[in-house]
Amino acid sequence: MTxxxxxxxxxxxxxxxxxLFMMKAAMDCxxxxxxxxxKKDWKRIVVPILILLIVPILLFTVEMSVxxxxxxxxxxxxxxxxxxxxxxxxxxxxxWNQN
Ligand SMILES: [Zn+2]
Numbered sequence: 534m535t536x537x538x539x540x541x542x543x544x545x546x547x548x549x550x551x552x553l554f555m556m557k558a559a560m561d562c563x564x565x566x567x568x569x570x571x572k573k574d575w576k577r578i579v580v581p582i583l584i585l586l587i588v589p590i591l592l593f594t595v596e597m598s599v600x601x602x603x604x605x606x607x608x609x610x611x612x613x614x615x616x617x618x619x620x621x622x623x624x625x626x627x628x629w630n631q632n
Contacts, residue, residue, distance in 0.1 A: 538625040539567035549621060558627060572622040579620070583613055 534543045535552070542564040544552070552560050552571065559568040586609050590602075597605070 534619070535621045535623060537562040537564060537567065537569060538572075538623045539569070540565035544623075549618060552623070553617060553621060567625055569623040569625065570627045572624040573628040575620065575622040579617055582616065586613055 535549045536543050539562060542562070544563065548563055552569070559570055561567070562569050590605055590609055
């Protein structure tokens with residue numbers, strides 16, 4: 534489960550959800566009010582996984598009917614979402630722009 538990098542307290546389901554879909558760089562921890570950022574290491578792992586998941590789907594779409602495509606696409610999206618949800622790592626320091 535996703536934990537705060539500062540106080541090590543686990544975040545609630547909705548808080549993690551909010552963190553995943555919020556565009557703002559920093560989000561306050563509900564336990565210690567410390568600003569939390571999404572870890573860059575995490576982004577580095579998740580982005581290739583998302584690509585690996587989407588590319589094979591796109592390759593096979595030619596022979597698929599729309600219904601099958603939508604079904605597989607939703608399953609892939611759900612898998613990607615669950616993966617992101619359970620692996621999300623937080624950091625007290627903003628390391629996004631240091632490429
Ligand atoms: Zn905290």
